[in-house]
Each structure stands twice: as C-alpha cells, then as structure tokens.
Amino acid sequence: MRLEIQDLTKNYGTKQALRGISLDLTPGIYGILGPNGAGKSTLMNILTGNLTQTSGRILLDGQDIHTLGASYRSRLGYCPQQQTFYPSFTAEQFLFYIASLQGLSKNRAKERVDWALELLSLADVRRKPIRSFSGGMKQRLLIAQSLLHDPDILILDEPTAGLDPFQRITVRNLIGEIALEKIVLISTHVVQDVEHIARKLILLSQGQVLRCATPRDLLQDLDGQVWEIPIIRDNLQEIQKIGTICGIVQEPEGVCVRLLCNHPPKFPGTPVWPNLEDVYLHYFGGTEGL
Numbered sequence: 001m002r003l004e005i006q007d008l009t010k011n012y013g014t015k016q017a018l019r020g021i022s023l024d025l026t027p028g029i030y031g032i033l034g035p036n037g038a039g040k041s042t043l044m045n046i047l048t049g050n051l052t053q054t055s056g057r058i059l060l061d062g063q064d065i066h067t068l069g070a071s072y073r074s075r076l077g078y079c080p081q082q083q084t085f086y087p088s089f090t091a092e093q094f095l096f097y098i099a100s101l102q103g104l105s106k107n108r109a110k111e112r113v114d115w116a117l118e119l120l121s122l123a124d125v126r127r128k129p130i131r132s133f134s135g136g137m138k139q140r141l142l143i144a145q146s147l148l149h150d151p152d153i154l155i156l157d158e159p160t161a162g163l164d165p166f167q168r169i170t171v172r173n174l175i176g177e178i179a180l181e182k183i184v185l186i187s188t189h190v191v192q193d194v195e196h197i198a199r200k201l202i203l204l205s206q207g208q209v210l211r212c213a214t215p216r217d218l219l220q221d222l223d224g225q226v227w228e229i230p231i232i233r234d235n236l237q238e239i240q241k242i243g244t245i246c247g248i249v250q251e252p253e254g255v256c257v258r259l260l261c262n263h264p265p266k267f268p269g270t271p272v273w274p275n276l277e278d279v280y281l282h283y284f285g286g287t288e289g290l
Helices: 040-047 091-101 106-119 135-147 165-178 215-221 233-239 276-284
Strands: 003-012 015-025 028-033 055-060 076-079 153-157 183-188 200-205 208-213 226-231 244-251 254-260
Touching: 003 040, 015 028, 015 040, 015 208, 028 040, 040 153, 040 183, 076 135, 091 106, 091 135, 106 135, 135 153, 135 165, 153 165, 165 183, 200 215, 200 276, 208 215, 215 276, 226 233, 233 254, 244 276, 254 276
Parallel strands: 028 183, 028 200, 076 153, 153 183
Antiparallel strands: 003 015, 003 055, 200 208, 226 254, 244 254
C-alpha cells in the first residue's frame, strides 16, 4: 500500500494554506508536527475529501483518490479535531449510526461497536447520552468511530486533545498496536504524542514541509547544539540573546538553563543529548501562533 501526495497546494483567496507538499507514505505511523496555522488540518481535510485541493494530486497505489471515490473512502478512518455529535444519542447509538454509514452488516456492526467501546474504555457508559460526557470521553468516542470498519488508512487530527496523561499514553499505545499494516497520520503540536511511536515526523510550517525524517535523524541533527548551563538569575536576560531557552530549573544558587545554541556558548555548561521538544523549538520557536 502506498499513498503519494504530489505537489499539493490549497489557496483561500490570496492566502496559500498549502504550498507544494509532496510526501510518499507506506504502512507505518507518521507524525505531522507544526504550530497553529501551519496547514496541518487543511492537509488532513484534503486527504479525507472534506476539502478539494487547488492543485496537485493524491494517489493510492497509483490511482487518484478522486477517481477511486467511494472505494478510497471505504479504506479511510478519520478522527476530526472538532467534537461534533448528536447530544441526545448514547455512545452506542452513535457508533451504530456510524457503522450504518460505513455499510457494516448488523452482526459485523455489533461486533465492532462492542470491540471499540471496550478498547476505548467506554463500555460502562455505552447507554449514557453523549451530552453527559466529559471532553476526554467525547474524544475517545471520536477515536472509536474512526476504527469501526478497520480502515487501511487512519487520519487522526489532534487525537489526544482533552485526554489526561494516562489516557494519552493509552491512546498512543493503542495507535502503535493497530498501525502495523496501516498508514497512520497523526496531526499534533504535542511532540509526546508521536515521540515513541512515529516512523517518521513531518515538520510543517506555513504550508510547507520543512523536513520529513525519523525521530532519531532529527535528534542527530541537533547533537552538540543543546547545553545545560548553571547561571545566576541576573544572567537570564543575557543568555536569551545567544540561543533559545528550552527549559529552566530552579536551583539553590540560581537556575539551570537548557539552551539550544548552534555554537558553544560563552557560559560554561555541559552538552546534552537533544529531545524532540528541542527539535520543535529549533524549527518552530519563532513561529507566530506558537
């Protein structure tokens, strides 16, 4: 299975939301990282057919997805960023409704609804109205509906929004387990969502792909550029001028600053191995809307 995105653009009047995006995707998890306004949701909506691109093509195994039509959509699972439900529906009713739209038989629908509710820890509230759900419960229900028909391509737009730390880890592990033979795209600006499960990270800014690489390669790029430096508080303003501050920890005699700097700083410090938050700040630290 191969999903090719070829020179994709999207214009809203004079504003260009996507600028010639090209990607070649095979089974695995791809994290799309970028600040607000980078074009992540626009790309997701074009891939799902909710928007039409201005130019460019998307091919699944060599065939244009618009030509494939319903056969493409039948292989697609989508978890949108917006939580839009019929509030009087119960969780179970909502999933059966989605299953009917997906063309599942009655027996298959029951089997998959039971499976999804159990998987997303919603079995005990299956008959409660969605209006009574917390934001995190609604988010898990959105993820459940995207998995009902066992799609080949799974597109998740901010899938862990509103989840507590334990739920975020559970959902990340779930995505990792189900993605062995699927193409999974996860749009997020939270690096922890994709840090340990993504095959590659796609760094998106102002509608353009800045880099598409493995997490390890992105970290390797910054080797030797991240430092931990103990300073007195009075030097904080000065150290901000020589690099990007990634973290500050208070200590008895001052603070320890984690500094991203492409040359050895004049303050004595210790070079440390970068993490993906350092990578994010390296590419997007000065981006408007962060």
